[in-house]
Amino acid sequence: MPELPEVETFVRELQPLLQGRQILSGQVFWPRTIADSEPEFFLQRITGQRFETFGRRGKYMLLGLSGGDTLIVHLRMTGKLHVQPVATVPDKHTHVVLELDHEQALHFQDMRKFGRMWLVADPQPVLARLGPEPLAADFLASQLAAGLQGRAAPIKALLLDQGLLAGVGNIYADEALFRAKIHPMRPGRSLTFEEITRLYEAIRQVLQAAISACGSSLGTSSLQNYLRPGGATGNFQDDHAVYSRTGQACIGCGRPIQRLVIAQRSTHFCPHCQPAGVDAEQ
DNA sequence: ATAAGGCCCTGACCGC
DNA sequence: TGCGGTCAGGGCCTTA
Numbered sequence: 001m002p003e004l005p006e007v008e009t010f011v012r013e014l015q016p017l018l019q020g021r022q023i024l025s026g027q028v029f030w031p032r033t034i035a036d037s038e039p040e041f042f043l044q045r046i047t048g049q050r051f052e053t054f055g056r057r058g059k060y061m062l063l064g065l066s067g068g069d070t071l072i073v074h075l076r077m078t079g080k081l082h083v084q085p086v087a088t089v090p091d092k093h094t095h096v097v098l099e100l101d102h103e104q105a106l107h108f109q110d111m112r113k114f115g116r117m118w119l120v121a122d123p124q125p126v127l128a129r130l131g132p133e134p135l136a137a138d139f140l141a142s143q144l145a146a147g148l149q150g151r152a153a154p155i156k157a158l159l160l161d162q163g164l165l166a167g168v169g170n171i172y173a174d175e176a177l178f179r180a181k182i183h184p185m186r187p188g189r190s191l192t193f194e195e196i197t198r199l200y201e202a203i204r205q206v207l208q209a210a211i212s213a214c215g216s217s218l219g220t221s222s223l224q225n226y227l228r229p230g231g232a233t234g235n236f237q238d239d240h241a242v243y244s245r246t247g248q249a250c251i252g253c254g255r256p257i258q259r260l261v262i263a264q265r266s267t268h269f270c271p272h273c274q275p276a277g278v279d280a281e282q
Numbered sequence: 283a284t285a286a287g288g289c290c291c292t293g294a295c296c297g298c
Numbered sequence: 299t300g301c302g303g304t305c306a307g308g309g310c311c312t313t314a
Contacts, residue, residue: 001307032290059308076308077291093292112291114308129309153285162309170307224293224306264287265307 002075003059004134004167005210006226006234010081011056013229017083018051018063021100030095033108035116036126042119046071046098058130058166062123072118072126073108078224079115082107082231093223111223130166134203141193141200148196151188155199157263158188168203171216171243174268176202178242183276184260184267210236218244242268 002010023046028039046065053064061081063071073081086105090097096108096117108115118126131147132139147164148155158164159173168176177184179202182195191199210216215234219225227233237244241251246259250270260267 003308074308077306078293110291111293112307114291116309151284157285160308219294219306221293263285266305 001077001169001171002079002215002226003169003172004056004207005172005213005236006215007056007059007061007075007167008211009214009228009234010075011054011061014061014063014081014083015054017229018100018106019054020050020052021102021104022050023047023065023106024099024101026096026098027090028096029090030113032113033095033110033115033117034119036118036120042117045069046119057123057127057133058162059169060123060127060130069119069121070123072120072123074116075110076112076114076116077110078112078219079108079110080227080229082109082229129163131162131164132166134165134167135207141197144200145193145196148188148191153188154185154262155182155188155191156184156265156267159203160263160265165203167207170265170267171218171240172203172206172210174243175206175241178269178274179206181274183271183274184262184269185276209239210234213239216240216243242270244268 025047026043028034031039034042049065049067049069051063052066055062059074061073065071084105084107086099086103090107093111094107094109098106100106120126132143148158151158156173159168176199180199182199213234213236214228215226216236217226217233218237242257245257246268247256250257250273252273255272257268258271
């Protein structure tokens with residue numbers, strides 16, 4: 001599923017394909033994909049604009065257009081953007097097509113139909129609830145500590161809270177907790193500052209490493225899998241220490257990786273390398 | 283204010 | 299082979 005590293009990879013790889021391209025027309029096949037307006041209005045407003053700038057906030061793609069609007073795209077679980085020849089017939093899971101100049105088209109494909117698009121003059125209201133960017137130069141461990149203060153929920157659940165930290169999802173929450181040697185059930189408020197600092201470093205390192213590897217592709221089919229704009233897979237799944245490795249040997253101690261459900265999300269960890277600790281309330 | 287559970291979706295997978 | 303049930307989960311909503 002696309003998290004911060006996958007969205008960052010999408011933005012980086014879409015830029016050379018889309019920059020300067022003009023939107024000539026469009027079609028919306030699943031109206032709910034357009035989050036904030038009627039599809040007719042969305043298409044009428046986006047037509048004629050060119051892709052100019054390429055950014056990301058959390059798991060949101062921010063595609064700046066020449067008319068001053070921003071096309072915001074959230075891929076959620078199975079969303080993908082692909083640049084195709086204009087003659088390519090959209091498949092049953094393609095919900096938005098934007099016809100571009102140079103005989104090309106941008107296809108939004110999303111088997112699960114959870115993905116959303118917004119066309120806005122000001123992105124801020126859509127992004128208002130997001131917490132700090134974990135890779136920003138001015139993001140500090142003390143901010144993470146402040147966010148965890150007084151929170152009784154398991155640290156794994158808190159890492160998934162986009163208001164606390166923007167961009168971490170199920171995969172990188174598990175990977176960061178393993179690297180920081182923290183049990184996922186630990187209440188947020190029980191973490192010492194030393195542990196929070198370890199977690200802060202682990203989050204930044206694992207996200208950066210995943211970006212360098214162009215993200216993680218884990219699905220069993222091309223519809224479910226995260227695939228880059230050109231259809232290539234990411235490579236970071238080969239470096240996962242715990243995610244989707246239930247029963248396999250821990251890379252640290254050789255004992256089997258275990259699976260828990262926390263906040264309705266599968267959670268993978270090593271009970272030996274990530275001990276619950278005396279402070280854990282469960 | 284936080285926390286927990288439901289909902290949206292469809293294809294893969296499992297057991298019979 | 300066919301079929302029903304379960305699982306996957308990000309963000310938003312409701313409820314306590």
